[in-house]
Amino acid sequence: MVRKLTPRELRQRRATIKFGKIFTALSVGLWFLSSIPYIFIRVGTFLDNKGLLGEAPWTIKSKEMCGEQREKNAEGRVVVVTGANSGIGYEAAKTLALLNAEKVVLGCRSKGKCEYSKAMIDAERLELCFKGQEKDFTSNVIDPSLSLDLGDLDAVKKWAESLSAQEGVDYVTDLVLNAGIMSTPLEPRNPGTGLENQLHTNHVAHFYLTSLMLPLLESVSALEGAVKDSKVVTIASLAAQSPFSYSLSDINFTSGRSFSSLTAYSQSKRANLLFAQHLHSTLSPKGIKSLAAHPGYTRTNLFHNNWHFLPKQLDFIKDIASENTLFSMSSYDGAMMTVRSILDVNIPSGSYVTPAMYATGTPVVSRPKVSKWWNPGYKDGVIMYPFMENVWSWIWGGFSFKDEDVKGLNEFTEKVTGVKIE
16 A cells, blocks of 8 residues: 655655656756857857868868868978877878978987888878879888987987987978877976976977077078978967966966866966067068967877876866767868968968867968957957957957967077077
8 A cells, every 4th residue: 555645755756756847847958058159169160171161271182182172281391290199180291291391300209109100191191192103102201310409408419410410400490389188287397407397398398499400491492492381380289268367477386386187287288479570570580480379179199298287087087078079170170270380371470370160170360369358358568369350259369369478488488408599
């Protein structure tokens, strides 16, 4: 016999059911609201890929490989790519090699991975571009005899010096500062500089490498028949947009600022953008363009290898972040920001090449503008809109900088490395 519920028990049951309905409705509602920006981005990406958002989509199709279209041809270019053994670095190096670059120099921390990357690129170029003409094939990919360990400035110097002495690289038209680490712990710090590791690897080591590569970049203008629009392309990140992560006064987390591995990563990528602006003001009078590019939300192993702050129980988040296809791009699509930065001769120095829909989409070019009153927190600086001009900058703020920001970071980096870029 079923016991009849008392009035109090009935009220409790009704309250529980009502609470469950409200909780479910709120959860579904919040999920839907949080999905709206992503739905908007995916719809926009689809329209962008169809060329329906104004600017024709800029990308390299498979039929355009092997340098058959003149406007998307890398002939005469000698390109150095750091972090070229995986992710967007590998895809950019491979694409430029397939587009008939004169030389593509792979900068890798692991010699074995660099050798493997060269073999893979050569095999694909042989298959796509020299089918039936294998006897005419000559590799245009250079796997240097030394590995490029950005964690060691002495190793960086030896690697740069070996390019001319051992690899026969007499000039460089394009330097791609692509390698990076993400979300590493604060300790131990870099043994050579004493800096937080992300700041050291992502910014300081690339600053030092650029100073060493300047003679090769500057020599282009004097060479007969060489490509004259030499460039330095600095790879940034969505994380650089955070307005609260950068602090020059406590850039190394030694004066009481609370450390977060993601905050430190964001700071290092903002440093990349400030460095790109310093190079613009310093090198553009010499005929060397400085561009920044961010690959959007791209599926790479950066998430798998570097989210050390997550406990083992949450390792699945790395899989979601690095493998989902709904809100992200492939490494190849992300590499298009780098490739356009190099091949598009009409991009002015100081520009920021970004996905059309901020996180995904084909490359578009953003130029610095004076910030407006609706840009939160950036009323006094110069702002770069990486997404549909004012729309996203109103929501997120864009990347803003002032001259003193660029100068302050440059002076700090010069002191650490002992070199100047001028």
